[in-house]
Amino acid sequence: MRVEIRIGGFGGQGIIRTGLILATASCVYGDKNAIQTASYGPESRGGRCRSEVIISDEDIDFPKVEHPDILVAMSKEAYLQYVDDLKENGILIVDPDLVPNKRENLKVRMYEVPATKIAEGLGKKIVANVVMIGAFAAITNLFGLEHLKESIRHNVPKAFIKLNLTAFEKGYEYGKSLLKS
Amino acid sequence: MTVLQEFEKHPLAKYLRLERFPHIWCEGCGDGIILNCFVKALDDLGINMDKLVVVSGIGCIGRIAGYIKCDSFHTTHGRPIALATGIKLANPKLTIAVISGDGDLFAIGGNHFIHAARRNVDMTVICSNNFNYGMTGGQFGPTTPLDSYTTTTPYGNIEHPFNLVHLAAAAGAVYVARWTALHVKRLTESIKKALQKKGFKFIEVISPCPEIYGRRNKLGKAIDTMKRYRQICEIRHGYDPAKAEITIEKIIVGEFIDIEKPTYGELLQKQFLTIQKR
Amino acid sequence: MTMHREVLTGKHLMQGDIACAEGAIAAGCKFFAGYPITPATEITERMARRMIEVDGMFVQMEDELASMAAIIGASWAGAKAMTATSGPGFSLMQENIGLAVMTETPCVVVNIMRGAPSTGLPTEGAQQDVMQCKWGSHGDYEIIALAPASVQEMFDLTIECFNFAETYRAPTFLLADGFTGHLWERVVIPSREEIKTVERKKPIVPADKYVPFKPDEDLVPPMACFGEGYRVHVTGLTHDELGYPKTTDPKIQHELVNRLCEKIRKNSDKIIRTYKFMLEDADVAVIAYGIPSRSSLNAVKRAREAGIKAGLLRLITVWPFPEKQVEELSNHVKAIVVPEMNCGQVVREVERVAKETPVHFSSKIGGEPHSPSEIFEVIRRAAKA
Ligand SMILES: Cc1ncc(C[n+]2csc(CCOP(=O)(O)OP(=O)(O)O)c2C)c(N)n1
Ligand code: SF4
Ligand SMILES: [Mg+2]
Numbered sequence A: 001m002r003v004e005i006r007i008g009g010f011g012g013q014g015i016i017r018t019g020l021i022l023a024t025a026s027c028v029y030g031d032k033n034a035i036q037t038a039s040y041g042p043e044s045r046g047g048r049c050r051s052e053v054i055i056s057d058e059d060i061d062f063p064k065v066e067h068p069d070i071l072v073a074m075s076k077e078a079y080l081q082y083v084d085d086l087k088e089n090g091i092l093i094v095d096p097d098l099v100p101n102k103r104e105n106l107k108v109r110m111y112e113v114p115a116t117k118i119a120e121g122l123g124k125k126i127v128a129n130v131v132m133i134g135a136f137a138a139i140t141n142l143f144g145l146e147h148l149k150e151s152i153r154h155n156v157p158k159a160f161i162k163l164n165l166t167a168f169e170k171g172y173e174y175g176k177s178l179l180k181s
Numbered sequence B: 001m002t003v004l005q006e007f008e009k010h011p012l013a014k015y016l017r018l019e020r021f022p023h024i025w026c027e028g029c030g031d032g033i034i035l036n037c038f039v040k041a042l043d044d045l046g047i048n049m050d051k052l053v054v055v056s057g058i059g060c061i062g063r064i065a066g067y068i069k070c071d072s073f074h075t076t077h078g079r080p081i082a083l084a085t086g087i088k089l090a091n092p093k094l095t096i097a098v099i100s101g102d103g104d105l106f107a108i109g110g111n112h113f114i115h116a117a118r119r120n121v122d123m124t125v126i127c128s129n130n131f132n133y134g135m136t137g138g139q140f141g142p143t144t145p146l147d148s149y150t151t152t153t154p155y156g157n158i159e160h161p162f163n164l165v166h167l168a169a170a171a172g173a174v175y176v177a178r179w180t181a182l183h184v185k186r187l188t189e190s191i192k193k194a195l196q197k198k199g200f201k202f203i204e205v206i207s208p209c210p211e212i213y214g215r216r217n218k219l220g221k222a223i224d225t226m227k228r229y230r231q232i233c234e235i236r237h238g239y240d241p242a243k244a245e246i247t248i249e250k251i252i253v254g255e256f257i258d259i260e261k262p263t264y265g266e267l268l269q270k271q272f273l274t275i276q277k278r
Numbered sequence C: 001m002t003m004h005r006e007v008l009t010g011k012h013l014m015q016g017d018i019a020c021a022e023g024a025i026a027a028g029c030k031f032f033a034g035y036p037i038t039p040a041t042e043i044t045e046r047m048a049r050r051m052i053e054v055d056g057m058f059v060q061m062e063d064e065l066a067s068m069a070a071i072i073g074a075s076w077a078g079a080k081a082m083t084a085t086s087g088p089g090f091s092l093m094q095e096n097i098g099l100a101v102m103t104e105t106p107c108v109v110v111n112i113m114r115g116a117p118s119t120g121l122p123t124e125g126a127q128q129d130v131m132q133c134k135w136g137s138h139g140d141y142e143i144i145a146l147a148p149a150s151v152q153e154m155f156d157l158t159i160e161c162f163n164f165a166e167t168y169r170a171p172t173f174l175l176a177d178g179f180t181g182h183l184w185e186r187v188v189i190p191s192r193e194e195i196k197t198v199e200r201k202k203p204i205v206p207a208d209k210y211v212p213f214k215p216d217e218d219l220v221p222p223m224a225c226f227g228e229g230y231r232v233h234v235t236g237l238t239h240d241e242l243g244y245p246k247t248t249d250p251k252i253q254h255e256l257v258n259r260l261c262e263k264i265r266k267n268s269d270k271i272i273r274t275y276k277f278m279l280e281d282a283d284v285a286v287i288a289y290g291i292p293s294r295s296s297l298n299a300v301k302r303a304r305e306a307g308i309k310a311g312l313l314r315l316i317t318v319w320p321f322p323e324k325q326v327e328e329l330s331n332h333v334k335a336i337v338v339p340e341m342n343c344g345q346v347v348r349e350v351e352r353v354a355k356e357t358p359v360h361f362s363s364k365i366g367g368e369p370h371s372p373s374e375i376f377e378v379i380r381r382a383a384k385a
Helices: A015-029 A076-085 A115-121 A125-140 A145-155 A158-180 B003-008 B030-045 B061-067 B080-090 B102-108 B110-119 B164-171 B184-196 B210-216 B222-232 B264-277 C016-027 C041-054 C064-076 C087-102 C130-135 C151-168 C178-182 C250-265 C292-305 C323-332 C346-354 C372-384
Strands: A002-010 A033-038 A048-056 A070-073 A091-094 A109-112 B052-056 B071-074 B095-101 B123-129 B175-180 B200-206 B233-235 B251-258 C010-015 C031-034 C057-060 C081-085 C107-115 C121-125 C144-146 C171-177 C184-189 C233-235 C274-277 C284-288 C310-315 C317-319 C335-340 C359-363
Touching: A002 A015, A002 A076, A015 A033, A015 A048, A015 A125, A015 A145, A015 C010, A015 C184, A033 C178, A048 A076, A070 A076, A070 A125, A091 A125, A109 A158, A115 A125, A115 A158, A125 A145, A125 A158, A145 A158, B030 B061, B030 B095, B030 B123, B030 B184, B030 B200, B052 B061, B052 B080, B061 B071, B061 B095, B061 C233, B071 B080, B071 C064, B080 B095, B080 B102, B080 B110, B080 B123, B080 B264, B080 C031, B080 C057, B080 C064, B095 B102, B102 B110, B102 B123, B102 B164, B110 B123, B110 B164, B110 B200, B110 C064, B123 B184, B164 B175, B164 B200, B164 B251, B175 B184, B184 B200, B184 B251, B210 B222, B222 B233, B264 C041, C010 C016, C010 C151, C016 C041, C016 C081, C016 C107, C016 C151, C016 C171, C016 C178, C016 C184, C031 C041, C031 C064, C041 C057, C041 C081, C041 C178, C064 C081, C064 C087, C064 C107, C081 C087, C087 C107, C087 C130, C087 C171, C107 C151, C107 C178, C121 C178, C130 C144, C130 C171, C130 C317, C144 C151, C151 C171, C151 C178, C151 C184, C171 C178, C274 C292, C284 C292, C284 C323, C284 C372, C292 C310, C292 C335, C292 C372, C310 C323, C323 C346, C335 C346, C335 C372, C346 C359, C359 C372
Parallel strands: A002 A070, A070 A091, A091 A109, B052 B071, B052 B095, B071 C233, B095 B123, B123 B200, B175 B200, B233 B251, C031 C057, C031 C081, C081 C107, C107 C171, C144 C171, C284 C310, C284 C335, C335 C359
Antiparallel strands: A002 A048, A033 A048, A033 C184, B175 B251, C010 C184, C107 C121, C144 C317, C274 C310
């Protein structure tokens, strides 16, 4: 099974780091194959930013995302730019405070995760991406939780591991609550 | 006795690749004098010839690397300093001398010169400044005086020449000297000093090119040029290199700069020790 | 403590560029000189951090002319040496690449290819320097170039490059596209003992018996380095076996230049590596290298599902060109498809060798690699024709 994930936002939100955490969790700590690519260049210096992850049980031949199964939109721009590429019945996860006025009648499963607000509640806006990862894990059920936590430990500065793990838990709980409702 | 047999008896012969002689230089060319002074300096210092590397670029003087009996590299035009940087950094135990021309070191290779001086890479750079590109038949170069005639300045040179000692000093060289092919003893002493000193050292040698530059500018034979050097040279140690521009009336020679500054290798070694302790 | 720093044994998610740097270190690289350029900068940055940890030497030079010169110098001082760059820098290196060929200097040059000509597309991958890699410096010569298609291969083939460079005393190229250079993927780094590395052949005779450029049977002369007491003279001029310039004897030029070519050509069976997929009964063969070979693999699988007998020959060695393999293949397939991220470079070699067999070229420039469906379409057309 091949799953294509696209994460969009702007520079400074840890978009690329998010992709790396997901990819590391599945191919280093888990036993799947994974690939991460990022849009690079002027875009990575504060402007638009995009990370793509492919996860697969088999070898990944073509390494690019064409029609994502999952889109995580952390900015309005990313939402507008990528939402039409999403597969029918694909999963759309948005931060509602960053993506207002979503379009009606899209054939997707949409989840709203106020990741930035939750992160602010923890005192550090920059962990919004990890809150999102937590919610993502709950919603998609694609990863082993331990793999993800291991990956977070590996991918964030030592001093911030605890904070990031808390952010992850918060996001995970929020994601679970969305599934119940 | 053949010429070669006679040659072999010379006390400095052991420093040379005798099988490569006669050399390619014209009669009266200053490059032979530079070779002579360099080899004499090696002998005086008792340099370990197994640990010396001579690197040159392309040009008449560039052939010098092939005449000295040590490890030597005759590189591409303009690149001897960059290549020598690689040698020195990969094996800091080696002593490096770069001997090349004014065109090689300051036109096509000018960028490497200033950056090696800035980094203070440990090497001695000797420039045979004959005010033109000898090897390619006498075109003008970055040291050709204003109004001089060369094959590419048929109406006289309109480009301002570099003052090499000023350039070297400004770029950060720790030792800067200028001599002419006339100053055999002083040049030898200068080379000795440079070879013993750490850091980026620069010696400019004003060198007659009677065959090409001399002829085109009606400077007479090599001996006439040497006589002129005697008339117009003035030895001024410690003189401000910025003011030591070469003119028709005067050439200031001497040691301009002699300072201490940590070399690239030393700073790296320090950093290395800190990192290894981690 | 420094022991294991050289080989980061284990499973990692790594970027292609970083895997390349780690491959170099695992191969024993002790000298890196470079000048920053997208998309190869990450290699230079990694080496800046890592070389000092492994008793190696990193230097950021003033430009790529200097970087290339410096690795030649370092190699003669006894170090395994590498530089990394992209198109514009690769152009600047060409003269000294010729010097490395002529002086038989083992060294590795990494080119993470980006869109060109000129400054082109700095952040977008391409395969536009393949011919330059072969012919970019003046004169006749042969070099070795390997084309990785995954991050694992960025690691593995960089080691291979060092081994070839040291074995054949020739500049060896890792010719990767910017997409692979910037890709993040899993790399499994084996233990130090499992990594095969090659050291250059040294003279076994004393200095007075040593003839520096006299080849052994494999056409490669043993190499004495500076400071070892052999007092070698090295020149980019045409030289005799002693290493001395000999510029008026046509025989010397003939012998030297031919040997420099032959030492690669005669050993090409040992150098050429390819990967074959479903070629046994194939009617249509895709010949690809680098990132398009991954799209091709996918396209070949689709073609098989659609009932077309397709297969893939992936070139891991691009230079020397795998003539024998391509020729053999052309004798039993009906058509060949060559996708490249350029306007047609390796396809010329394929056409030259394949003779009568029709060759369909698929060009893609601008940064995006071919999609599998694009290549599938060409396969379908080729199968029908
Ligand atoms: C890239 C390149 N451009 C041009 C040349 C031709 N060339 C050979 S020597 C030389 C000039 C040498 O002048 P200089 O360094 O002053 O040495 P001299 O011959 O005067 O001793 C030139 C231009 C070359 N060999 N390589
Ligand atoms: S051309 Fe000039 S520099 Fe060259 S060897 Fe003759 S005299 Fe010397
Ligand atoms: Mg000159």
